[in-house]
Amino acid sequence: MLDWFTDRLHIGLSRQGIAVLHAKGGRRPSTTVLADHAFATDVAASPEQLLDEVRQVLANIQCPRLPTSVVLSNDWARFWTVTPPVNAVRLSDCQAAAQLRFQALFDAPLTGWQMAADWQIDAPFLACAIPDTLLSPLLQVTSAYRLRLIEVAPQFIIGWNRWRSALQAGVWFGVTHDDTITFAAMDKGQLCTMRSVTRQLRDRERHGWLQEQLTREALRLQLPAPSAIQLCGHRSTSWSSSASDDLAVRWLGTQPVHAGHPSPSTQVILAHTGVRR
Secondary structure, X not given: OOOOOOOEEEEEEXXXXXXXXEEEOOOOOEEEEEEXXXXXXXXXXXXXXXXXXXXXXXXXXXXXOOEEEEEEOHHHOEEEEEOOXXXXXXXXXXXXXXXXXXXXXXXXXXXXXXXXXXXXXXXXXXXXXXXXXXXXXXXXXXXXXXXXXXXXXXXXXXHHHHHHHHOOOOOEEEEEEOOEEXXXXXXXXXXXXXXXXXXXXXXXXXXXXXXXXXXXXXXXXXXXXXXXXXXXXXXXXXXXXXXXXXEEEEEOOOOOOEOOEOOOOHHHHHHHHOOOO
């Protein structure tokens, strides 16, 4: 039975597939995988095919009116940090600075993208943008199946909002997705910048690879190298083994459990990022 006051749907959408999780609240919270569907290799390149695949999955999910969040893999979005103008006094000043920074970084205007940010006028802030070609179809299909869409955001943003209050002093934060890690360089509890790096096959088990990436970023920013990083997302022992004796890896949250599948898919892990327990 559905409880419209405590139940939630969490949709994970990567370029490889889509998963739908039903998170039940109340005295005995639980999370059930309702769908876990892999895409053909060319689906993500076509908005029409992608919409058809999402529609087919949701057609079999009988959860109308439930609050729903969509967690996107980070490669659907663009991220950048913005330093507000010295004389910034209102939101529009920060918005203009974010648009200019986007154009400078990606050599294109923000037209065709939906931007959101952690707006601040007195400190650097993080911004991200999702393409309209992805966001508009998602809004259409969730509305068609009477889902109450409460957020659509990349995995890094979902993880950051979920865990930022649990981050320890002097520790950096990261989100893992297959062999890619998106990490935030931290200074005095503030996010300075973020960066995504992907391990090559030869680096998957190489001792010290992750430490090298973080140290390089710390040197670039003239920050102390972190002694630990707190991670969420795809939990793998290879991430710990790619650290070093000088870097501790600490995992946030739990790994999703999918009956009959001891190793959850990428899209199930994405969806689980938004589950709060």
